[in-house]
Amino acid sequence: MIPSETTVAIVGSGLIGRAWAITFARAGCKVRLFDPDPAVPEQAVAFVGSVADDLAANDLLHGSTPAETLSRLSCHAAIEDALDGAAWVQECGPEVIAVKRETFARLDAIAAPETILASSSSALLPSAISEGLTGRSRCLVAHPINPPYLVPAVELVPAPWTAAEVMARGEALLRAIGQTPLVMAREIDGFIMNRLQGALLEEAFRLVAGGYASPEDVDAGIAEGLALRWSFMGPFETIDLNAPGGVADYVSRYQGLYSGLFEGMKQRVDWAGPVLETVLKSRRDRLPEERLAERQLWRDRRLMALSAHKKRADEDVGR
């Protein structure tokens, strides 16, 4: 799938949909925006216009100009129009199973037979979304971390009946637009990233609930500690480089330590219990609630700067 010859339909053009629009359009795809609320696609285009210069300044438009990126977007009031000629549909509706099923039934009825139907769902399994559809073999989940134009990883998750050829085309398209597809062999709740995040968060809440550490010390232990290496290697390469003989040596030296820790990790912590007051106080002392939106913009600017840094470091130091 060559991006400049590929048309993508965004079905649901809110927060996630508009971010996908940037991600596809900067790489050269034609992007057709639809939303049940006909005002939303125009708002999405306005949003793209508002961030395009910043993205260009951080070398995040993949060589496209802001004007070229915007010129590839079109708004459509009818879903049939949005799907016209689309090789890929990126569905970005609410995370409600009944809504997803209804949307996918409609997409399956309208879309040309070779069109791939991808859901951005983070919490619903592709089997639950596409079960019973005539075209269920062309359905999958393509779950981004928002916003995908700043975070490359996208989980590609098949239902048991998703065709291997569909997964292969999805992987090729995502790579062609510069994302990093994680191609799952089969579905599981939480996919890859929310499972890893959930395991880490559970232990973070436990340390605070047990009175061992403050929320800010946990954050510092990640942001000034573990995540520095993880941000360019991931956990397996990290441990592979942390024992003289590599990962097998690491497991033989340290599994005993981790196995001992695991005994204390089997009991769930109620995140909404007393620990939440501690976490909430720590966060609101540092950031009043009315400044959350401003801080989200800060986060996105830091992500832009980090992305530009990683690109430079890939070239200067190697990847």
Added chain:
Amino acid sequence: MIPSETTVAIVGSGLIGRAWAITFARAGCKVRLFDPDPAVPEQAVAFVGSVADDLAANDLLHGSTPAETLSRLSCHAAIEDALDGAAWVQECGPEVIAVKRETFARLDAIAAPETILASSSSALLPSAISEGLTGRSRCLVAHPINPPYLVPAVELVPAPWTAAEVMARGEALLRAIGQTPLVMAREIDGFIMNRLQGALLEEAFRLVAGGYASPEDVDAGIAEGLALRWSFMGPFETIDLNAPGGVADYVSRYQGLYSGLFEGMKQRVDWAGPVLETVLKSRRDRLPEERLAERQLWRDRRLMALSAHKKRADEDVGR
């Protein structure tokens, strides 16, 4: 504790000790190196000389020149000489409880009464190391991620009898030399960072063992996904910014999802079982064992570049 007026003794001058020597010396401390093998301190000084230019080029010597940093190091064949005038002892011996206890008994007998005795131990509790010593209230663990001159986080862990004043002086010294101390309220196996890493690794091994994902997809999900935000915020700030109403809103929206995942996480995965072959094959396909050392140098150069980037982004975008 003003670094330029503080003398630090490194007891055990191998891999960890020499990295601590850089960390203290670049900030202005006098650093006195000792090792049971009298050849090792000289090798440590040679190592510092070999990396100092690179560190200076990445603005990682805290304004000191390579020559100034080196001039603050001295080698001592007798432990009594190394401890002479030291306000802080950083012990970096083998992770064997009998050896640690013997070393700490000796340090407690020799060091001036106000000297703080800190162990770099990652896996032994400070209570086990200092139990029974006359000066046990001045003993603690100061556990770095190696190398501390590239990774700021240091866990400060008290035994039940460690004096609050000792913890406060330790925190002040580490902050003064530019590290980020995580001040634990009480000890627990694995401290903060190895517990968080262990929880994440357990789930990483589970995903691979269950045939859901490949090791390289797990690594990409962290390095091109979750760890981008974590590398400048940590997990609590990340979720605080991931729901419109902040962390309490996040917990109320998503705890159900994570709670459902947790049920499948209660059974340990044997990291040395069949999954290890999959991980090992993935790693060795990407990096032959004979190139591990070379790749460790790459990792350290990437950490240097990342550290320089974070300093710039703290200034340009804000922290």
